Amino acid sequence: MMTADNIAGIRELLAAAKRLAVLTGAGISAESGVPTFRGVDGLWRKFRAEDLATPGAFRENPTLVWEWYDWRRTLVAQKKPNPGHFSLARLERQIPEFTLITQNVDGLHDLAGSRRPLKLHGDIWSVRCTRCDYRGTMRQTPLAEIPPHCSCGSLLRPDIVWFGEMLPERIIEEAWQAAQTADIFMVVGTSALVQPAASLPMQAKQNGAVVIEVNLEETPLSPYADHVLLGPSGTLLPQMIP
Numbered sequence: 001m002m003t004a005d006n007i008a009g010i011r012e013l014l015a016a017a018k019r020l021a022v023l024t025g026a027g028i029s030a031e032s033g034v035p036t037f038r039g040v041d042g043l044w045r046k047f048r049a050e051d052l053a054t055p056g057a058f059r060e061n062p063t064l065v066w067e068w069y070d071w072r073r074t075l076v077a078q079k080k081p082n083p084g085h086f087s088l089a090r091l092e093r094q095i096p097e098f099t100l101i102t103q104n105v106d107g108l109h110d111l112a113g114s115r116r117p118l119k120l121h122g123d124i125w126s127v128r129c130t131r132c133d134y135r136g137t138m139r140q141t142p143l144a145e146i147p148p149h150c151s152c153g154s155l156l157r158p159d160i161v162w163f164g165e166m167l168p169e170r171i172i173e174e175a176w177q178a179a180q181t182a183d184i185f186m187v188v189g190t191s192a193l194v195q196p197a198a199s200l201p202m203q204a205k206q207n208g209a210v211v212i213e214v215n216l217e218e219t220p221l222s223p224y225a226d227h228v229l230l231g232p233s234g235t236l237l238p239q240m241i242p
């Protein structure tokens with residue numbers, strides 16, 4: 001458990017960082033009221049990931065998958081960034097080389113002022129056509145038509161990375177690059193179960209980075225982290241980042 005005086009040590013560590021990378025997961029948005037995936041009130045509890053966040057599920061039942069996303073989009077549209085998101089946006093302006101990598105699709109880092117989050121798993125507001133090369137932003141909540149169609153007549157799909165799908169090449173490349181060059185790699189609010197995101201802090205560690213984890217509880221990453229701060233990120237991050 002990290003005590004207050006250690007927070008002072010972490011504060012100094014962060015302030016002295018030259019190349020800092022941060023990986024966030026659903027936990028950083030929990031205090032904004034966005035349900036996490038695997039927590040007690042997690043999204044997956046009502047729905048099973050393999051039933052919904054896969055290309056097969058979409059092929060089989062696009063209406064069900066779109067109903068799930070419409071429900072999440074309508075919920076996320078009413079949520080605001082919390083002090084944890086704002087602290088990372090503040091940190092970005094203090095550090096010469098800063099990379100924010102997120103597994104979240106809720107767009108709250110953008111709203112908090114983070115300049116260019118690397119969205120490993122896509123964006124809940126972005127859609128793409130299942131046939132032509134149309135890709136765009138669709139902000140309507142709730143959706144007027146489920147499932148929505150492209151002007152070419154084909155189905156639109158969420159522009160989100162589902163299980164078994166490749167992550168966007170440029171984005172994952174940049175994230176590996178940041179993990180390889182970081183002198184500090186901070187991980188906030190992720191269960192560290194989903195690949196390849198969960199391998200990024202391990203890569204950083206192998207390259208000599210100091211790894212800091214912020215989470216409510218220990219995760220499979222904790223034994224490898226140099227510092228584990230247990231508590232809500234909305235409280236801890238503002239203490240670590242004045």
Ligand code: BV8
Pocket residue numbers: 024025026027028030031036037038039042053103104105121160161162163164165166167188189190191192193194195196214215216217219231232233234
């Ligand atoms: C790919 C999109 C390869 C949907 C998501 C077996 C072994 C290893 C890997 C695999 C395997 N079988 C399959 C795989 C690969 C698979 C994978 O990793 N599966 C896991 C589950 C075992 N990965 C993939 O399929 C990826 N693609 O590998 O392609 C490939 C190769 C060749 C050819 C083709 C393909 C794609 C992964 C992306 C999947 N998409 N989501 C959507 O979001 O709508 S994953 C889903 O989980 C979300 O995106 C989310 O971002 C992600 C991770 O979850 P977390 O963010 O960590 O959230 P979670 O709820 O789990 O945890 C919350 C944490 O916060 C907890 O620790 C909690 O304690 C903490 N917390 C809560 N409150 C707070 C807090 N912390 C601080 N403060 C608080 N207040």
Ligand code: ZN
Pocket residue numbers: 129130131132133134150151152153154
């Ligand atoms: Zn189209």
